[in-house]
Amino acid sequence: MRKRSIAALSAAAGISAFGVYLSNKIMFMKLKDPSEIEEREREAGFYDPDKYLKLIKKEVRIPSPSGYDIHTVFLEQMAGAPYMIFCHGVTETKINSLKYVRLFMEKGFNAVIYDHRRHGDSGGKSTSYGHFEKIDLKAVVDCLIEEEGESAVFGIHGESMGAVTTLLYAGSIEDRAAFYIADCPFSDLTEQLSFLMTKSQRSALLSKMALSLAGSFIFLRDRYMIRGVSPKEAVGHIKKPVLFIHSRHDSFIPSHMTEILYELKQGPKRLFLPEEGGHAQSYAANPEAYSKEVDRFLEDYFYAR
The missing domain is CATH 3.40.50.1820 (Alpha/Beta hydrolase fold, catalytic domain)
Known part of the structure; x- marks a missing residue:
């Protein structure tokens, strides 16, 4: 039970870290x-x-x-x-x-x-x-x-x-x-980001999953939905x-x-x-x-x- 809890926490931490990484790439594009x-x-x-x-x-x-x-x-x-x-x-x-x-x-x-x-x-x-x-x-x-x-x-x-x-x-x-x-x-914006992610050699499915995760973290961090930028x-x-x-x-x-x-x-x-x-x-x-x-x-x- 404890091992499963640790594994779940580790997975959640990994997903959160990846979500922060992806949202950073979008919110703070290098100027x-x-x-x-x-x-x-x-x-x-x-x-x-x-x-x-x-x-x-x-x-x-x-x-x-x-x-x-x-x-x-x-x-x-x-x-x-x-x-x-x-x-x-x-x-x-x-x-x-x-x-x-x-x-x-x-x-x-x-x-x-x-x-x-x-x-x-x-x-x-x-x-x-x-x-x-x-x-x-x-x-x-x-x-x-x-x-x-x-x-x-x-x-x-x-x-x-x-x-x-x-x-x-x-x-x-x-x-x-x-x-x-x-x-x-x-x-x-959702379609544009999907285009860029797919173009950078990611599969369409992985791009869709990554974009969904990034969108959730952008909403949490910056309080807007990327699908609303349309x-x-x-x-x-x-x-x-x-x-x-x-x-x-x-x-x-x-x-x-x-x-x-x-x-x-x-x-x-x-x-x-x-x-x-x-x-x-x-x-x-x-x-x-x-x-x-x-x-x-x-x-x-x-x-x-």
């Missing part, structure tokens, strides 16, 4: 070194430190409802112009958004960039792939409206996890922006226009996930699936085509309002 991000973007021609310093900007630390500060930068080139809010991807920082800032500033927009929780200069202990991040995005939106007034006009652009955050915000909190651009989002459940509630973008040969988040989201979105929408580029590289690999697709979208659904 890129901010200095390496800056160097990468500088070498690609997307970030010029001298030009960035010369931009008219205002740094704000916005209190998150989750209990930390969100480091945000307002970039204004023209008073009264519409704004674009940019949401970067997982492991990145707001510096990664500057390529898109330049693109939209050339089209007459002001900009807001910020670091997601646990990234860059923002607080927060864990990454939730859009669950808590969507609440932070609302806090950024509220700050913009407080700064610019209730008549403020803005769009939101998100890349990867930032695109998921954008869609969850618009489809489950408030559809307040004039339009949204979702670049390479996943359609469902843009495909939110996108049908978005009334405003959405431009969906995804490189066809993305090996990290498969492009069919964006095609699913596009089909589920009702009302005004566009889809751009460039052949060139890997994950979150649609703009870098296709800058002219990307810009033209954004122009077509804005002409159809923003300038013609």
Whole structure:
């Protein structure tokens, strides 16, 4: 009897340790070194430190409802112009958004960039792939409206996890922006994690069991269900226009996930699936085509309002 009890306790301890390990891998995905991000973007021609310093900007630390500060930068080139809010991807920082800032500033927009929780200069202990991040995005939106007034006009652009955050915000909190651009989002976090686990040589059955265990521990530790992080459940509630973008040969988040989201979105929408580029590289690999697709979208659904 005692041996069975010891064996049961050992098994429970082993399962708990494995659950903590798996949930750690998801909640605390290793972040890129901010200095390496800056160097990468500088070498690609997307970030010029001298030009960035010369931009008219205002740094704000916005209190998150989750209990930390969100480091945000307002970039204004023209008073009264519409704004674009940019949401970067997982492991990145707001510096990664500057390529898109330049693109939209050339089209007459002001900009807001910020670091997601646990990234860059923002607080927060864990990454939730859009669950808590969507609440932070609302806090950024509220700050913009407080700064610019209730008549403020803005769009939101998100890349990867930032695109998921954008869609969850618009489809489950408030559809307040004039339009949204979702670049390479996943359609469902459970399906995305299952895809990555299976891809890493684990069997589908083992991946399903590991994911179930990880999900249970994430709920215990971070108080949310990973199955609730599902843009495909939110996108049908978005009334405003959405431009969906995804490189066809993305090996990290498969492009069919964006095609699913596009089909589920009702009302005004566009889809751009460039052949060139890997994950979150649609703009870098296709800058002219990307810009033209954004122009077509804005002409159809923003300038013609």
